[in-house]
Amino acid sequence: MHNSDSNGSVRKGPLSRFTVLDASRVRAGPTAIRLFADLGARVIKLEIPSGAPGGDDMIGGRDHNRADYENLHRNKESLTLNMKAPEGIAILHKLVKQADVFIENYRPDVKYRLGIGPEALRAINPRLVYASISGFGQDGPYANWPGFDSIAQGMGGLMSVTGKPGEGPMRVGIPIADLCAGHFCAQAILAALLEREVSGEGQWVQTSLLESQIAMLDFQAAQWLIDGKVPGQNGNEHPLTVPTGVFETSDGYLNLAAIGQTMWKRLCDALEVPHLVQEPGFGSDPERVQNRERVNAAVGAAFKTRSTADWTERLLEAGVPCGPIHRVDQVFGDAQVRHLGITRPMHHPELGDISLIGLPMRFSSHPREDGPLRPAPHQGDQTDAILADLGYAPADIARLRAAFVV
Structure with a gap:
C-alpha cells in the first residue's frame, strides 16, 4: 500500500512505510498497534459491521467510554468487514497482499474457524508479520480460557506482592497486564520486521497476558527462581531497602x-x-x-x-x-511534565479541542509535532475509500453494505 491514508494525506514518522491490519479489540492489541499508528504507519482497524451477527459489545467500544476510545484508536482508519462472509474474506485477502502486519487477539481457536490463521494469511503474503495476543498462550491447558487483565494479574503473581501486608491481594490501579502484553507484542512485531529485511520472510509472533505479567515480576520473580524466597506484600515500601x-x-x-x-x-x-x-x-x-x-x-x-x-x-x-x-490532575499541572510535552493537542469534530497522552519517546528526525493527532474514526468511516482503493466500484460497495459484508 502507498504511504498515505484513505483520505490521501501523506503519513509522517519512522514507521510510515508500513501498513497494519488491526483485527484486535478491547485493550492489549489496540495498545500494541497505537504505537504503530502514532509513529506514522497506516493502521486499518477491522470492525464487525453494525447489524451483522456476532457484533462486539465488549468494554472499550466508542460509546462505552469515549475518552478511552479516543486514547486507544487515534490515528487509525476504520473498515467494517464481516470475516464470516466469503466476500469479506476475499476483501481481507486483498488487504493482506499489500499489508506488512496483521494482529489479532481472538481466543486461539477462533482464527482457525474463520480461516484467517497465520498459515492461511502468510500463504497469501509470505512477508506478512502475523501477531497474536492471547490470555494464556496459543496452546496448553488454559489456552481457551477468556483472557482478562485482572485475571492475569492474579495468576501472574502481581496481586500477591501488591498492597499492604495482611490486607489480601490487591489489583494494580492500571490494566498493567493488558498494557504490557501490548507493548511486548509491539516489540516482537518490530523485531520481526527488522529480521524480514534480511530474510525476506515474515513470521508469526505471539505473546499473552499471563506471560507478559510474569515477565514484569522482574526482581520479585528472581527472588523465587534464584533464592527460593516467596516475596510478599510490602505496601509502599521496598522489600530490600529501608527507608x-x-x-x-x-x-x-x-x-x-x-x-x-x-x-x-x-x-x-x-x-x-x-x-x-x-x-x-x-x-x-x-x-x-x-x-x-x-x-x-x-x-x-x-x-x-x-x-x-x-x-x-x-x-x-x-x-x-x-x-x-500527585493526583492525576496534579500530574498534568507539574512544571516538568508541562516542559516534557507528553500531552498532544487534538481537534475533535465533536469534542472540540482536547489533549491526549503522546508517545513517551523522542526521535531527532521526527519532531513530535510531525502531523497532528487524528481523532479515532467512527465505525466504518474509511470503508468506501479503502474498498475503492482495492478496486471496488460504488455499486459493488453498495451491494456489500446491503449484505452486511462491510
Whole structure:
C-alpha cells in the first residue's frame, strides 16, 4: 500500500512505510498497534459491521467510554468487514497482499474457524508479520480460557506482592497486564520486521497476558527462581531497602528512595537527625530491613515537622531521591511534565479541542509535532475509500453494505 491514508494525506514518522491490519479489540492489541499508528504507519482497524451477527459489545467500544476510545484508536482508519462472509474474506485477502502486519487477539481457536490463521494469511503474503495476543498462550491447558487483565494479574503473581501486608491481594490501579502484553507484542512485531529485511520472510509472533505479567515480576520473580524466597506484600515500601516509600509530611505525603548507606547518611543529615546513623540496628540496609518499623518511625517523626515542598527541596539539595505524590490532575499541572510535552493537542469534530497522552519517546528526525493527532474514526468511516482503493466500484460497495459484508 502507498504511504498515505484513505483520505490521501501523506503519513509522517519512522514507521510510515508500513501498513497494519488491526483485527484486535478491547485493550492489549489496540495498545500494541497505537504505537504503530502514532509513529506514522497506516493502521486499518477491522470492525464487525453494525447489524451483522456476532457484533462486539465488549468494554472499550466508542460509546462505552469515549475518552478511552479516543486514547486507544487515534490515528487509525476504520473498515467494517464481516470475516464470516466469503466476500469479506476475499476483501481481507486483498488487504493482506499489500499489508506488512496483521494482529489479532481472538481466543486461539477462533482464527482457525474463520480461516484467517497465520498459515492461511502468510500463504497469501509470505512477508506478512502475523501477531497474536492471547490470555494464556496459543496452546496448553488454559489456552481457551477468556483472557482478562485482572485475571492475569492474579495468576501472574502481581496481586500477591501488591498492597499492604495482611490486607489480601490487591489489583494494580492500571490494566498493567493488558498494557504490557501490548507493548511486548509491539516489540516482537518490530523485531520481526527488522529480521524480514534480511530474510525476506515474515513470521508469526505471539505473546499473552499471563506471560507478559510474569515477565514484569522482574526482581520479585528472581527472588523465587534464584533464592527460593516467596516475596510478599510490602505496601509502599521496598522489600530490600529501608527507608523507602511514602512518608507523611505536615501538609501531605512524600515519596522517598534512600537506598544504600550513602543515601542513608545524607537523609539523616538533611532531616537533622544525624544520630540515627549510629543507632544500633540502623547501620546497613540488611539491618534496617530487620528493624523496618523502628527506622520508619524515627524518620517519619522528622518528616511530619515540615511541608512536602520544603522536604523535597532540602532532600534534593542533599542528593536524596524523593518527590511529591500527585493526583492525576496534579500530574498534568507539574512544571516538568508541562516542559516534557507528553500531552498532544487534538481537534475533535465533536469534542472540540482536547489533549491526549503522546508517545513517551523522542526521535531527532521526527519532531513530535510531525502531523497532528487524528481523532479515532467512527465505525466504518474509511470503508468506501479503502474498498475503492482495492478496486471496488460504488455499486459493488453498495451491494456489500446491503449484505452486511462491510
